[in-house]
Amino acid sequence: MSAGPETTNVSSLGKGDGLHQQVLASFPLCDMTEEDLTQNPQFCKLLATLAQHVDKTGLVVQLKTELDKAEQKLQSQRSHWLRSEILHRGLQEMIQDHCVRKHHAVVPPDQNMFYETMQKCLLVAQCVRQLDPSNTTNQDQPSVLGLTPQHLTELFPSEKNVQRMRSGLPQKLEKHLKEKCLSLLSYYQPEWENDSEGLKTIKLSHLSAQLDEEKKRAESLKETCRENTVLLQRQTQLYLSELTKCIQLLQSLILDHRLKIQTDLDGKKLDYFEGKCELVLQKIKTEMVEIQLDTYTVDSISAHRKIREKLESELRACKAEKQSVELKLSSFEILGKEFESLAEEYCRLQQEIEMKNWALKEFTKYNEK
Numbered sequence: 431m432s433a434g435p436e437t438t439n440v441s442s443l444g445k446g447d448g449l450h451q452q453v454l455a456s457f458p459l460c461d462m463t464e465e466d467l468t469q470n471p472q473f474c475k476l477l478a479t480l481a482q483h484v485d486k487t488g489l490v491v492q493l494k495t496e497l498d499k500a501e502q503k504l505q506s507q508r509s510h511w512l513r514s515e516i517l518h519r520g521l522q523e524m525i526q527d528h529c530v531r532k533h534h535a536v537v538p539p540d541q542n543m544f545y546e547t548m549q550k551c552l553l554v555a556q557c558v559r560q561l562d563p564s565n566t567t568n569q570d571q572p573s574v575l576g577l578t579p580q581h582l583t584e585l586f587p588s589e590k591n592v593q594r595m596r597s598g599l600p601q602k603l604e605k606h607l608k609e610k611c612l613s614l615l616s617y618y619q620p621e622w623e624n625d626s627e628g629l630k631t632i633k634l635s636h637l638s639a640q641l642d643e644e645k646k647r648a649e650s651l652k653e654t655c656r657e658n659t660v661l662l663q664r665q666t667q668l669y670l671s672e673l674t675k676c677i678q679l680l681q682s683l684i685l686d687h688r689l690k691i692q693t694d695l696d697g698k699k700l701d702y703f704e705g706k707c708e709l710v711l712q713k714i715k716t717e718m719v720e721i722q723l724d725t726y727t728v729d730s731i732s733a734h735r736k737i738r739e740k741l742e743s744e745l746r747a748c749k750a751e752k753q754s755v756e757l758k759l760s761s762f763e764i765l766g767k768e769f770e771s772l773a774e775e776y777c778r779l780q781q782e783i784e785m786k787n788w789a790l791k792e793f794t795k796y797n798e799k
Contacts, residue, residue: 449467449474449478450464450467450468450474451464452478452481453467453474453477453478453481454467456477456478456481456486457477457481457486457488517603518552520603520606520607520610521548521552521603522552523606523610524545524548524602524603524606525545525548525549525552527606528541528542528545543591543594544594544595544598544602546587547587547591547592547594547595548595548599550585550586550587551586551587551592551595554582554583554585554586557582558582558583561582611634611637612627612630612634614637615630615633615634615637618637618640618641619633697771697775700775700776700779703748703751703779704775704778704779704782706748707748707779707782707783707786708782710741710744710748710786711782711785711786711789714741714786714789714790714793715789717737718789718793737793738790738793738794741786741790741793742790745783745786745787745790748783748786749783752779752780752783
């Protein structure tokens with residue numbers, strides 16, 4: 431039985447795409463799309479029915495009305511308090527200005543009496559408000575120093591001085607507030623300071639609207655700045671992510687290039703060592719022939735010693751180069767097939783060194799004979 435009114439309300443909103451558009455317009459704060467409503471028709475009907483009872487912010491219509499009334503009342507009381515506060519501060523500023531003038535120049539007695547009376551009235555009124563308990567304060571609470579508001583009212587100036595002060599106060603207060611407004615206008619637009627007073631008054635009447643526009647523009651710029659900050663953070667994160675990927679790719683390219691170049695360098699060093707070993711063997715053979723020819727000469731003995739020392743030094747150098755190559759080859763075992771070719775070269779070089787050692791031993795035996 432309760433389905434009848436809901437169906438009537440849904441049908442009054444529309445059907446099909448029209449219903450979807452009206453539901454989306456009724457709930458602008460919800461993150462929904464027309465596709466979501468199409469895929470969930472029952473949920474769309476529920477929202478269409480709910481739109482008859484709530485506003486765009488999600489509040490019940492009756493609650494929204496009460497909230498608006500409460501806000502209007504709050505704004506009215508706030509405006510009343512602001513007017514009272516501005517008036518009180520204006521009077522305090524007038525008294526301060528009078529004290530400053532009194533220290534720099536001679537003040538007429540009537541003005542001095544006017545400001546003294548106003549100062550006493552403000553001070554007594556403030557003390558009375560401090561002593562007067564509010565509605566939430568216990569009435570039986572003891573007063574400060576046994577004072578009551580009646581005691582303070584006795585400190586008011588004479589009625590004659592108070593009446594004279596009240597009669598001249600509106601004009602002086604209006605003049606003071608006008609000077610403050612003109613100074614505010616000059617601060618807001620310094621180029622207007624040399625204008626006439628009538629022109630300043632006209633511009634002053636439009637100052638409130640201009641300040642409201644400036645405030646709205648500042649809030650709009652602040653919101654735009656906040657959105658730009660969020661967008662900049664996202665773009666920065668994306669940029670850093672892409673930069674990290676590029677750095678990783680560059681590191682891998684550098685490592686691959688370095689491994690390839692290092693392999694070529696090691697191959698060239700091995701070729702160099704091989705050629706050097708062959709040259710040393712050739713020199714050994716040549717010198718052995720020369721030694722055989724000069725066996726019976728005295729100079730040949732010293733030559734044998736020199737050649738032996740030279741061969742030993744070259745052998746030590748070859749062993750040192752062999753050790754360095756072994757260290758380098760051990761660091762490139764991860765290269766797989768490329769390391770096998772390097773290992774073969776190393777074995778061939780080691781065999782040649784062994785041949786040199788054998789030749790040196792034979793040469794030593796030959797000299798001993």
